[in-house]
Amino acid sequence: MAAPMALRRGGRLLSLLRACPRYSSRSSRPAAGxxxxxxxxxxxxxxxxxxxxxxxxxxxxxxxxxxxNTHYLRIQEKYGDDLAAAVFALMLKGGVRFRGQTEWYREHNRKRFCVDLVNYQGVPLEAADFSGSIISYEGLGSLVNLKALKHLDLSRCPNVDDWCLSRLHVFGETLEELSLAGCPRVTERGLGCLHHLESLRRLDVSDLPSVPCKGLVRILLEEMLPQCEVVGIRYDEDELTLPIEPDVHQGQTELLREAARVQKTREIPA
Structure with a gap:
């Protein structure tokens, strides 16, 4: 008798579950409408x-x-432009190096820099590394008063654009090395602003997606900065193809290609 009673109870429980809207197959799939x-x-x-x-x-x-990217005005007023720029670079997880020093101050030794802050008062800032940081046009205002900056690394900075490059003219007499590698917003218009950097000796312009006709851009850079070594762009014939209109004289294209071949023969092998 126990078995039939269990079956009856099981049948009642199954019928209750079927009647329940939560477990009903019809209610579990609401109408699409x-x-x-x-x-x-x-x-x-x-x-x-x-x-x-x-x-x-x-x-x-x-x-x-x-x-x-705000300026550290209090530090600038108390310790000078160089230390204010150094603190700004370290806050953006960059690195700095002062004149006469071989060691770089970076994020891992930032606390020690705070201790040595007074010792560098009056010592010019010689190198600044902002690679991969969020420095922008406003942030470069913290560097424009530096009088002895020789090395500047702005590689892989997403906010560095042509307007930022227009602010670098203040380093025309001091800057020797500049890296713009991997900056997605830099175009050939911004690179044209670098002609003010008369002391520049090395320029890295590799991996610039917004710069078309890279071979021609290298020719222009070497024409503007004859004393500078331009790295990151090769002389490839495919890159020297100009997106010109059909009605433009083909002689201009041949002239540019001839100039590229001449420059290629002058290129110093690595």
Whole structure:
């Protein structure tokens, strides 16, 4: 008798589960029209809220970028331009080196730099490494007063653009090495602003996605900066193809190719 009673109870339990909307196969798959009728009005009602949220996020990102590129005026007034620029570079997880020193101060020894801060008062800042940082046009304002900067690394900086390069003219008499490798916003217009750097000896312009006709750009750079070694761009015939219109005289293209061949013969082998 126990077995039939268990079967009866099991049958009743199964019928209750089938009747329950949660476990019913029909209710577990709501109609597509019902689901669409609920989701679309929901998204429509909150579209403007989402747009405002995205706009707020964009403004917050811009504010944070501007905040991190702010000048350290108190340090500048108390210790001078060189130490203020050094603190700014270290806060952006970069590196600095002073004149007469071989050791670089970076994020791992930033605390020791704070201890040695007074010892470097009056010592010119000779090298600054901002590679991979978020330095921007405003942030470069912390460096424009440096009188002895020789080495500047701006490689892989996403906010460095043509306007930033236009601020480097103040280092025309001192800057000897400059790296712009991997800067996605640098174009040939910004590279044209580098003609003021008369003391430049080495320029790294490798991996610049926004610069077309790289072989021709190298020719222009070597023409502007004859004393400078331009690295990162090769003389390839494919890169010397100009995107010109069909009605433009082909003689200009042949002239540029001839100039490229002449420059290629003068290139010093690595």
């Amino acid at each position: 019902l689901l669409k009728g609920r989701i679309l009005p929901y998204l429509y009602d909150r579209f403007y809220d989402m747009e405002a949220f995205i706009d707020f996020g964009t403004k917050l990102t811009g504010w944070n970028l501007e905040r991190k």
